[in-house]
Structure formats: structure tokens, C-alpha cells
Amino acid sequence: MNPRNSLNFSGGPGALPESVLQQVQEAIMELPEIGLSVLGISHRSDWFAAVIAELETNIRTLLGLSTDYHVLLLQGGATQQFSMAPMTLLHGKTHAAEYLRTGYWSGKAIPEAKREGPIQVIWDGESSGFTRLPGDDELLFSPDAPFIHYSSNETVEGLQFHRVLGRDDVPRVCDMSSDFLSTPCEAERFSLIYAHAQKNIGPAGVTVVLIRDELLKDAPDNLPGFLDYRSHVKAHSNFNTPPVFAIYVVLLVTRWLLNDIGGVANMHQINRSKAELLYRLLDQSNGFYRGRAAVPDRSTMNVTFNLASPEMEKRFLAEAAAAGFSGLGGHRAVGGIRASIYNAVTLQAVERLAGFMDDFQRRAV
Template sequence: MNHLNFSGGPGVLPATVLAETQQAIECVPEVGLSILGISHRSDWFAGVVDEAERNIRQLLQLPESHAVLFLQGGATLQFSMIPMLLLRHRRQTADYLRTGYWSAKAIPEARLEGDVRVLWDGEPWGFRRLPRPDELAYSDTAAYLHYVSNETVEGIQFHAIPGLDRVTRVCDMSSDFLSRPFDPERFDLIYAHAQKNIGPAGVTVVILRRDLLHRAPDGLPTLLDYRTHLNAHSIYNTPPVFAIYVVLLVTRWLLNDIGGLDRMDAINRQKAASLYEVIDDSDGFYDGWAAREDRSLMNVVFRLPTADLEAAFLHQATDQGFSGLKGHRSLGGIRASIYNAMTPEAVDSLCRFMWEFADANHSTGEF
């Protein structure tokens, strides 16, 4: 049985991309070698990097004021590289929004480099909601504002851009990058590891305003200096050739098969609406975790009335071919991750299973 991958990550890839990847592992036709054995110094791979960047620029309508880099180390390394660039040796404070599991992870790393203020902390609300505008007292003098656009663990997502445009804005878009359109000029630095919407693990896309690099302090380690990778066109050391190639294939799919980010956003909204409709119409059998106005279009998180029912739900779901629905270890419950490549048909299948499971347990009196 082929299972449907509803995991929080690595996420599902488009079927056409998987087919192209399978072919490339055997042999890239224009090269005559497996993608796993092609030199990162080859002209062919330089062309892969160039096209992947062009595609991202086209999808986002990204201006030349911003550079595109393909780095390693995941989002976790960016937790350190960003404050090294923007906070080290500065008499400023960086503002962070602590809205869930991943944004909380970034804060201790930043504090190794300088002063950090947690501008808002969602822990008292169980990380079930995001801050309202009147709860945020922004500082004009902050070194930068950092936030996570979509918290995968709790299933909450910003649907408006927080912060002051005159203050450097940094965003971790790891789990919703290229899932919807946005204005890239309002961001100074964006980072996104690939294994949700744009490819396999191993590569992290960083988009940064070029003039940020004028603020780089002396003494940065070579590999942790964005200028190193910009000057080397993302091929300073051996990059993850395979992962970057798959990112290229995914960007082609978004452009040519989907038709751009407006269309991708419409598809993602349809999928999320279908799942949230089941939750909302289940008479409390399914309890959505996030506040309705902050619900994620990428990660639908919910609980069942008892731990036994959750265990039964997961067991039966696995038997029927739904994989990866167990909630994050820090939260528990159920999580259906519906990244770009998860098809509406697969989501509809999950919705039918959820209705059948709820009806069966209502009728048996277990709920």
C-alpha cells in the first residue's frame, strides 16, 4: 500500500517531481550521470543553481535588491547566523515573537550574540493564538524583528505581516514558503529549509536584502558569513547537489503545472477549509487547537476527546494508508500537514475517514 504523507516534515513531493527525481537518480539525460554523482563544480550544476534562483525570483516577483542563497544547516543554523550578522557587537536589542515551538528555539541562539527582548510570548495561552496588533509595542530602535510565519507544531499562522517597515524584518518561512504570495520587499531576510514545501532536507533557501551585508561585523567564520556564499553563488563548499536539483524541479512545477503562487494559495485554502469544516461540524468530537482567526493553512492540529480515541484514530488511519498524523511530541494530539504537494483528493480522503471515525464512535457511545 502506498501511504499518503501527512507528516509535519519531510513533506510530500509532487508526483511529477518524484518521477523526474527517480529518473535523475538513474541518469540525468543531458549529463549521462546520476544526479548523486555530478560534480558541484560542473557547468551543468551552476545552471541548476541559476535556474532555481530565477524561478524563485519569478514566483515572488523578487527585486534585484534581494539576493537568493542556497545554504546548509537547516533553519536551525539560521537561528545563529542571523544574530551573528545583525546583533553581534551592537548596542541594540533584537525583538522576537515567541509564538510556538520553533520561534522559541531561535531565542537562546540569538541571546548568545546580544540583547534580546521577547516582544510577545504565547505560552500563557498555550500557543493557541497569535498576538493582536494592540498587544505589540514595537521599538523603532530594535536591531531587527524576528518571527515565524507558520508554527508547524501548534498549527498557527500569521495572515498579516507584523512589525514596522522601518525596522529590519526577519522571518522564518520554513513551513509556508512558496505556499502563497507575499510582498518580498517588506522583508529584509527570509529563510526556509526545504523539507516542507520546496524539496527534500539538506538545503535552506535564504533571501536577504543585499545592503544588510554592510552591517556584517568583523571576525565572522568564513562559512557563517553570508558574503562568502553570495560571492560564490552558493557553491563555496560542496553544496547538497541533489536537494538543490529537486528544489529546481519543484519551482518548475509551481510555475508550469500549478501556474504560480496565487493558484497555489487557492488550492491550499481549499484543502484547509475542507479539514476545518470536518472539525467545526463534528459537534466537539474533533477539537481544533488554534484560534480560528490564526489557523494554519499548512498544519491542521486537533485533539480527540480521549487518549484512547486518539490512539485508535491513529491506528485505523495508518491501516487505511494515512501516514504521519501523530502530533508533535511536544504537544500530542493529531496533526495533518497539507503542504503544497498534498493533493485535494488526498485531503478529501482524509476528511471521509474522519467523518467515518467520528460517526462510528458517536454511535457506539464512546463519545
């Protein structure tokens, strides 16, 4: 297959909708309404202010989000939020914030939070090899915790929460980097949501943060300006030179979700159809493909599995790459195979992958 026709199943950066890529290609050369390349437009221009305003509105519309929340477009990825959230919420607190360690990325957030104040890991999936998520009967949430933190979808292990965790009287902080705007999420039950863009909603370089206004009332006054959410609220996500290009692409993706897909609920139905196709193939393979995640906790974004041996996995990946399927290697932390089927990966692309997998099995046994 011609490399230009390769299909992107990478864990990130993920695929972008074809219509968005076409608009981006044109905008790199020249935005018709401006006459300049999007790469050279000032972040202080009226055009960019309008981009920010529309993008905020689109995200509010997609999630049904009230004006009690600020919509911020920040830098630093989810990694910066591992620090910013506890810097803001743990200052002066004596009770421990509650964290769940359900996989690679939620585990990355924990040592950063420990720098800022007391935390307690109330559930740790290491003993199960991070192959499952906790049930409600395994979780005991304290009413005194400053907040609870968890990751809604673990990209590495292929695990996803299909419910909201925690108490309604304790702020929820959630890393939704890999399933943001892929499914309805009851956004107003969360106090802070963060999601870097390079999975479902754009290229690397911008992170969407949704934060309830009341959460900022007790924030410490000695935070560095760049690490203070209030600085970005006041500046309308223009505190310093922002990633104009990346933010513009996210705007185009939200337009695509609203106008072409018809909203997040419709996007979820498409994503579920893609995931069911692959999981059905795994389940009907008589153990040739071995799903990694417990069935109730399977991710609709990242389908993770193994074959009988590392040698067979190498053969699978080599033949898949030759057939035009890119990014199927599992994360270095766990190995194996991972098919990431983010929003812009089409059902037709997943059908082609399923066809390849079925053919590979027939030839290998």
C-alpha cells in the first residue's frame, strides 16, 4: 500500500477527520478571510479572538456545559495538569486528596500530586497487572477529601470507566485526554476536566481544561502566573503566545463534531460500533487474539490484545505495516498490540483492519 494511504491507529497523535485535514491544508497556505497563512496570524488579532470565542461556545454546546465553567486552552499537555490541579486544590489542606491508580497515565499523576500536599491512593490496579478497573464495592470515598482524581480512559492498557466515580459533594478531577468528546460524560458532575488534544480533538500542543468557577475561590495567591488558572481565565486563554495553529484545528474538529457528526451522542454510537467490531473478532478468534482488558472495562478508544508469542506479534506488526496499518504496536510499558480507534478513525478503516486480522489468523493457523 502507498504510505500516503496508510491508516493511523496510533495511540497518539491520533487521526484527524479528512475534511478537517483539507481545511487545514488550505489554511496553511491562506485563510480566505484573512489572506495570510494560519501559521503567521497574530495571537492578538481579532480573528484569533473570534476563534477562541467560537471554540469555547462549541465545547459548551457539545457537552451541555453551563457558564459556571471556564473553558481554557492551555499548553503543557496532561502532564502539566498533573501539577496544576493539585497546586490549586491541595494548598493548605490537611485531608488527603484521593487518587486511583488504574494504569500508566493515572500513575504518572500521583508523584506530581505528592509534591503539593497529602494524597491517598484508594485503589491500585498493579496487583491485577492493570487488566481491570475497580467495582463500586472496592471503592470507599471520604467526604473530607479535597478532591478525587482519576483517568476516564487508560490508553496504554485499554481500560475505560463507563460510569462516573466519587461523591457528588467532593470535587471530581478527571483526566479525559483519550476519550474527551468521544462519548457523553455528564460534564457538570465534574469540577475539573482536562484533555490534551492529540487523541480525539486535534494535534499536539493544546490542552482543553474545563474548570468550575467556584473551584478557584480558594486557590493560593502565590502561584506562578503561568500555572495559575485565573491568569488564563482573565486572559481568555491568551496569557502568553498560545499555539494558534493547534487551537484552530481543534475549532475545526468541534465544527465537524457539531455539523457533520451531529454531536457527542452520535459520535459515541459510531465509536461503539467500531469497538464492537474489533472486540467481536477477538472473542471469536478461539484464543488467537487475546484481549488484555477485562470485558466490562474494555475501552472504546484503545483495543489492546496479544498473540501467542512475541515472535507472532512481530510478524503481525510487520505485515500490518506493509498492508498500510500504522501505529498498531502496543505501548512500551506493556507491549503487545493496540488499535486506537479515536473519533476520526472511520468505521470503514476499522472494517479494513478487521479484515486484515481475520486473514492473518487464517494464514497463521
